[in-house]
Amino acid sequence: GENVEQHPSTLSVQEGDSAVIKCTYSDSASNYFPWYKQELGKRPQLIIDIRSNVGEKKDQRIAVTLNKTAKHFSLHITETQPEDSAVYFCAARGSNSGYALNFGKGTSLLVTP
Amino acid sequence: GAVVSQHPSRVICKSGTSVKIECRSLDFQATTMFWYRQFPKQSLMLMATSNEGSKATYEQGVEKDKFLINHASLTLSTLTVTSAHPEDSSFYICSASNRDWGYTFGSGTRLTVV
DSSP states (O other): OOOEEEEOSEEEEETTSOEEEEEEESOTTOOEEEEEEEOTTSOOEEEEEEETTOSEEEETTEEEEEETTTTEEEEEEOSOOGGGOEEEEEEEEOSSGGGOEEEOOOEEEEEEO | OOOEEEEOSEEEEOTTOOEEEEEEESSSOOSEEEEEEEOTTSOOEEEEEEETTSOOEEOTTOOTTTEEEEEEETTEEEEEEOSOOGGGOEEEEEEEEOSSSOEEEOOOEEEEEO
16 A cells, blocks of 8 residues: 655754655555644644646645655745644555545654744 | 534543444535544554445454444444454544545544543
8 A cells, every 4th residue: 555754753943944844655656645734632734735747836835846756745834933833744645545545654843933 | 615523522431332433524425434543643544444335444454343434324424443442542533535636634533441
């Protein structure tokens, strides 16, 4: 099945700096790559997603890039704010398991004022 | 937007008892429901995939007789944890899909088995 690797596991940045989280996937048939923000005890919240026919997508301070050849995708957050502090998960929609999302292990982002 | 209602949000049960968790899609038809389990400070791990009217497909290592999934309608799926043990304590969360690329998550259920 699909295997999603995510790095780093923890990331600490100063307010205003950029944060980058990287993921790789194993299933070349994967075609949908969402990113989620999860606060403690809450459901994952979709922040941005990208489909395999697109290389980059941006929404205000958040952007995602996809390299299908290398099978990796990245989340970029610019001008970080303390409220960006949370756990971020990447996911890939594979061709197995009924098209379920397979999640990376998560990145705990801390933005310090 | 699409909403999935999950109940209960929190439950404490005694070892050996069973607990049922419900997920309802309120404003769309969920052709597929995914059930995940999340242990503290870990990722969401897929337990099973269910399609309306058919048997669920379980991931390797997930006991189908222990985690009973029913997806009898396009708006309701249930997960029953049978003969619960302390090691089953976890955050269980459902995700509904309507084949339109969208995945809508329930609010999760914090299960504590004492």
